[in-house]
Amino acid sequence: MTIEVALHRPTITLKLATSLDARIATVTGASKWITGPQSRAEVHRMRAAHDAVLTGIGTVLADDPELTARLEPMPARQPWRVVLDRQGRLPLDSKLIQTTDRAGLIWCTASEVAAVAPGGGRPIHHHRVGASKAGPKGLDLHEVLRLLTDTYDIKTLMVEAGPILATAFLRAGLVDQIAWFRAPLLLGGDGRSVFDSLDVEELSQAWVLHQTDHIRFGRDVLDRFDVSPT
Numbered sequence: 620m621t622i623e624v625a626l627h628r629p630t631i632t633l634k635l636a637t638s639l640d641a642r643i644a645t646v647t648g649a650s651k652w653i654t655g656p657q658s659r660a661e662v663h664r665m666r667a668a669h670d671a672v673l674t675g676i677g678t679v680l681a682d683d684p685e686l687t688a689r690l691e692p693m694p695a696r697q698p699w700r701v702v703l704d705r706q707g708r709l710p711l712d713s714k715l716i717q718t719t720d721r722a723g724l725i726w727c728t729a730s731e732v733a734a735v736a737p738g739g740g741r742p743i744h745h746h747r748v749g750a751s752k753a754g755p756k757g758l759d760l761h762e763v764l765r766l767l768t769d770t771y772d773i774k775t776l777m778v779e780a781g782p783i784l785a786t787a788f789l790r791a792g793l794v795d796q797i798a799w800f801r802a803p804l805l806l807g808g809d810g811r812s813v814f815d816s817l818d819v820e821e822l823s824q825a826w827v828l829h830q831t832d833h834i835r836f837g838r839d840v841l842d843r844f845d846v847s848p849t
């Protein structure tokens with residue numbers, strides 16, 4: 620039985636791109652580009668291979684990503700883009716809103732938002748979702764995943780988010796695989812870590828990953844892991 624049938628949610632891959640010491644940004648927040656062009660091209664192939672790509676509003680406000688699969692030739696089908704934005708802060712001039720002609724946008728907030736005319740011309744799929752009952756403030760991830768399964772038939776989801784949402788997915792036991800690009804750079808302990816606290820006090824509480832692949836992309840490596848629930 621597949622994960623999506625057994626758990627009534629998509630199969631979830633968490634994509635990370637970091638320095639060798641697991642930093643996503645320097646102490647001043649500089650983050651573009653840690654990994655090289657070959658890795659970034661592979662990320663576009665990965666987006667094209669998933670039904671949807673999900674991010675948090677923190678990443679949108681920091682990077683203004685388009686989250687489309689930009690390949691040559693362009694893929695016949697683009698993934699849905701999903702943004703989790705409890706407070707409805709998605710900027711009207713963001714690339715996500717301005718490119719709805721290229722790929723669908725699912726905008727999840729905790730409250731109603733004013734009607735937005737998308738720059739790309741196609742409607743934005745806005746949904747109200749309940750607040751998370753556990754962990755940091757945010758939307759209820761289980762409700763989001765039910766919505767993606769029931770309303771959009773999304774079976775494969777790639778999470779491309781910053782440390783806050785990446786940690787929330789992991790801690791909720793909602794990550795099946797990690798695809799981790801690492802560049803041979805050291806940013807030091809004052810750079811921003813790829814994860815926030817995982818509340819690991821004893822080594823016996825550490826998350827155990829099972830490596831399934833190791834591929835070079837230029838100077839970077841991509842390691843793939845299966846994640847076991849602890």
Ligand SMILES: NC(=O)c1ccc[n+]([C@@H]2O[C@H](COP(=O)([O-])OP(=O)(O)OC[C@H]3O[C@@H](n4cnc5c(N)ncnc54)[C@H](OP(=O)(O)O)[C@@H]3O)[C@@H](O)[C@H]2O)c1
Binds near residue numbers: 634756
């Ligand atoms: N290297 C990489 O792989 C990679 C990938 C993506 C981003 N980044 C970097 O990550 C940084 C942004 O990261 P970030 O951690 O600040 O932002 P984030 O993880 O992208 O988004 C976090 C926000 O999502 C919202 N959210 C909604 N539901 C949530 C839930 N259940 N749990 C947690 N958050 C939820 C919260 O804002 P509300 O409460 O307002 O909704 C939260 O503050 C940027 O510097 C970006 O460049 C790196």
